Amino acid sequence: MSPMTMAETHSQDASFQEEWGAALKTRVQKARRRETRKSLLLVAPVILFLMLTFLVPIAKMFQVSIYDPTLRDLLPNTARTLDGGSKVTTGNQVWQSLARDLVSARDQGKLGIVASRLNAERPGLRSVVERTARRAEASDDAPTAQWFANIDPAWGEPEIMPMLARATRAFTFDNYLSALDFRRDEKGSIASQPQDERIYRSLYLKTFGVAIAVTVLCGVMGYPIAYLMATSSKATANRLMILVLVPFWTSMLVRVTAWMVLLQSQGVVNDLLVLAGVVNENNRVMLIYNLTGTLIAMTHILLPFFILPLYSVMVAVPPSYMRAAQSLGAGRFSAFWKVYFPITLPGVGAGALLVLILALGYYITPALVGGQSGQMISNMIAFNIQTSLNWGLAAALSIVLLVVVLALYFVYNRLIGAENLRMG
Structure with missing residues (x-):
């Protein structure tokens, strides 16, 4: 074969390989796209379900927190007058508009909504609004600022007009100020609520304090139980698992009601304390309708949520790790603390995070056994x-x-890493 023929042959082979490689790459890409579309179709119901049950409600909740056209729709004349600027608030035009709107709302049967909404902005205005609407409907005089003040001195307070201006706006972030115990003063500046009117900041702190305390109690009680289940024989582990799961399968309302029976002043727990001589009959311990009852009931209800993920991690730890550490000279506690415990930390993190998040949103338990001192932010919501x-x-x-x-x-992810969070 001549050199020219050999060169042409090599060139043709290279061209064929290039074309074949490009065709193969195209087919692989098409196959991958088909697999991706199939995977998306398979998970599409889950994504749709999450959007409808999680993302959409959160978006709607955020909308409600910043958008409320109720008063703008029910007090249209007042809203338009106040939108004209600050000059109209010094004359009688805004008061005349408010009187017409209150009479109109009363005729439509929606005065109660207006009164409730204004009462939420300034407590005590409900009865004032209803009385003013009746007077305005029966009066032939043109309402003025003094006419309103004669009905009730509340209308003459300097913060009323800025409050009406804010309340008749459709969009507002004032709800977030109220949620953090702030308010707008007469000049519209942000200021803290008076000391005796601050509610929510202390409730947030109490909520997180209770949630952290319940998480710690679940960890202290749940770790030994999970360890015993993971290191015992299969029969013993099954019995312990049944003891953990049976309360878990029982209705939460039933469990809370049972604790109400057990913890009341004439309940089983106090009877046992009296029988043991710890307290006398006249000084029974108050274990319910306070923070103590909330902690006890919530710890009992949330304990399985700590034990189950922790046990699923512990049961996967080979027993040979502890034996190897002891064979190298470590004591039983030292081997546990330096070898076994670090391996189970992902399970501890999973259980703690699960219990903490669930405890932050608890409502029924604090409402039934918490009393006034055991209420959390969910009860105020x-x-x-x-x-x-x-x-x-x-x-x-x-x-x-x-x-x-x-x-x-986010802090947990930065410090520990979400990839180290294991449920089993």
């Missing part, structure tokens, strides 16, 4: 939704709690 009907403030309180929880998870 429920109060604003069910009683005061201030959904904007309730949503803001929830968003603040969510942000703090996400911040804690």
Whole structure:
């Protein structure tokens, strides 16, 4: 074969290999795209479910916390007048608009909504608004600032007009100020609430204190149980697992009710303390309707959430690790502390994080056994939704709690790493 023929042959082979490689690469990419589409189709129901049950409600909750057109729709004339600037607030035009709007809301049967909404902005205005609407409907005089003040001195307070201006805006971040115990003063500047009106900051601190205390108690009680389950024989481990799971399968309301029976002053626990001579009959210990009852009931309910992920990690640790450490001269405690315990830390982290997040949002248990001193922020959120009907403030309180929880998870991820979090 001539040199020219050999060169042409090599060139043709190289061209064929290049074309074949490009075609193979294209086929591989198409196959990968098909597999990706199949995978997306398989997980699409899960993604849709998460969006509908998690992301959409959170987005709606955030919208409610900053957007509330209730008063703007029910007091349209007042809202338009106040939108005209600060000059109108010194004349009678805004008062005349407010009187017309109150009469109109009363005729529509929606005066109660206006009164409740204004009462949420300034407590005590509910009856004032209803009385003013009745007077305005029966009066033929043109309402003035003095006319309103004669009905009730509350209308003459300097913060009323700025409050009306804020309340009739559709978008506002004032709910977040209230959620953190701040307010706007007469000049519109942000200031702290008076000392006797600060509620939420202390409730947040109490909520996190209770959640951390419950997490620590679950860790102190749950680690030995999980260790015993992981190192015992299969029969013993199964019996212990049944003891852990049976309360877990029982309704939470039933368990809380049982603790109410056990912890009351004439309950089983106090009877045992009297029988043992720890307390006398006239000085029974108050274990319910306080923070103590909340801690006891929440620890019992959340204990399985700490034990189960920890046990799933412990059971995977080979027993030979401890024997190898002891054969190299370490004592039993030293081998446990330096070898076994560090291996189980991912399970400890998983259980602690799970218990902490669940404890932060607990509502039923503090409501039933906590009393006044055992209430948490979730109870105040429920109060604003069910009683005061201030959904904007309730949503803001929830968003603040969510942000703090996400911040804690971020700190955990930076310090320990989410990849080290194992549920089994």
